[in-house]
Amino acid sequence: MNEMNTELAEFVAASAGRLGVPGVAVGVTVGGREDFACHGVTSVVNPLPVDRDTMFVVGSVSKTYTATALLRLVAEGRVELDAPVRRYVPEFAPADAATDEITVSRLLNHTAGLEWKLGVDTGEGDDALARHAVKLAEARLIAEPGGRASYSQAGFNLAGRVVENVTGSTFERAVASLLFEPLGLTHSCYSVDDVMTRRFAVGHNVDADGVLAVARQWKDNRANNPGGGVATSVRDLLRWARFHLGDGRTEAGERILPAELLHRMREQTVELRGSTLGDALGICWFLREVNGVATIGHGGSGNGQFADLLIVPERDFAVAVTSNAGPDAGLAFNRTVVKWVLEHYLGVVERDPEPLPYDVARAGEIVGHYENEMMRLTLDTDGARLTIECAIKPEIRAAAVTDLPPDLPPATLGLLAGDADEYIVTEGGLQGQRGFFTRDDSAAVTGIDLAGRLFARVR
Known part of the structure; x- marks a missing residue:
């Protein structure tokens, strides 16, 4: 060797x-x-x-x-x-x-x-x-x-x-x-x-x-x-x-x-x-x-x-x-x-790029639920940091005939400089994952990309 x-x-x-x-x-x-x-x-x-x-x-x-x-x-x-x-x-x-x-x-x-x-x-x-x-x-x-x-x-x-x-x-x-x-x-x-x-x-x-x-x-x-x-x-x-x-x-x-x-x-x-x-x-x-x-x-x-x-x-x-x-x-x-x-x-x-300090206004724009066919993301804030939680949708888990992987617990997410809508996860199993938020013509946040996958915002 x-x-x-x-x-x-x-x-x-x-x-x-x-x-x-x-x-x-x-x-x-x-x-x-x-x-x-x-x-x-x-x-x-x-x-x-x-x-x-x-x-x-x-x-x-x-x-x-x-x-x-x-x-x-x-x-x-x-x-x-x-x-x-x-x-x-x-x-x-x-x-x-x-x-x-x-x-x-x-x-x-x-x-x-x-x-x-x-x-x-x-x-x-x-x-x-x-x-x-x-x-x-x-x-x-x-x-x-x-x-x-x-x-x-x-x-x-x-x-x-x-x-x-x-x-x-x-x-x-x-x-x-x-x-x-x-x-x-x-x-x-x-x-x-x-x-x-x-x-x-x-x-x-x-x-x-x-x-x-x-x-x-x-x-x-x-x-x-x-x-x-x-x-x-x-x-x-x-x-x-x-x-x-x-x-x-x-x-x-x-x-x-x-x-x-x-x-x-x-x-x-x-x-x-x-x-x-x-x-x-x-x-x-x-x-x-x-x-x-x-x-x-x-x-x-x-x-x-x-x-x-x-x-x-x-x-x-x-x-x-x-x-x-x-x-x-x-x-x-x-x-x-x-x-x-x-x-x-x-x-x-x-x-990895360093995230920006927590911004109350920007956090308020993006907190909420986002979904695709299989998964749900929950973005939340405690007033001092943003978190992202990744979970299999309950109805998918309930219908499964075998055990599915466990959900990921909430992890800290930070927004990045240069583009107000890009982010990085800074802890947990998704640590280092980067993605971005999408907006409609009125500049409202309508989705998030995580691991290359689009999750649409649920109002």
Whole structure:
């Protein structure tokens, strides 16, 4: 083990212990060298040591696979990025004529105007995505297609249905054929039946007594596989990163994407405002400049599991982090490790902006409730500080047949200089999260963006 790998292992173990995360796996690749640091156990109930092949649910990191699989179909001339989605998914037939403007490319950069997520389980059969597309056609648009970016799990699930209809295969089988098999991602899959024969981590959440307990829903339902269903290992995540650092060929030299199309995923398609996720979106990837260095990346969350993948193309570098406790512990662990790795491997230091002092008038403008299909945000003030509380809507929690992740407690939020409507969360599991408020033509606050998602104000 080299000296840097030793330092990484010590930092990972200390951070996991301090934050109370049962099991973590971290991988770094730089200039062709790989360093790994794995610590802890897969489960507090049935513990096995976490290693570099332990499989974690990586949530929305899955979107990078869906987007890349679609680009393979583009390269083969089977899909056009600027074509309306309904060309490939006729069952997605909303009544609104504006949906003709929902193109494949707008699904892949979150500008289709679709809701974040549907609170609908369409089953575990091979028709899950087809049924999801029909349900999505009934949902309202939250913005005009192409008008703005708003993160949409539902949009990526619809992109997965494009893959199914074009290939004539199930989405899971298509991605295995298009990506997992040629790239040698032997510890990457979607099906619980495939995972259960390997070593895998389970999620953990804090129970009513403040004790970590196993999260009983291991992963989301099948219709959410394109947007969040991949289970993979940190070793496979680094292999995936190396593919995106390359020229579209596998390690064996087989070309599966033209280099220019692969690298097009890193090019800006839409600018983001005041977002922790990035300064802009490419094709799926979040583009973010950290201390003058260009990065691409994606994070993901499941029920008590968290993942981050950050790539620095100009330095031939990537870091992958997986953890199995939430919500506060896993989020904090991943963020802490990514920042440490950037600083100690590349000398890149990331600093959060300082919020402004509390302003009574500005606080009065924004306190209240904000909602999307699944979640409710409550902004409040005690007269000395602003707080933000993030919760699953009660009706969603009541209808769930399995346990859902716990709500996040109120955390301090500060407004930022330079733009009166941008903010940063300064504590708790959302610490470091940045976003902004939107206003109507009369300058009244009508919404808030958090983690790239639009929440509309509830009057």
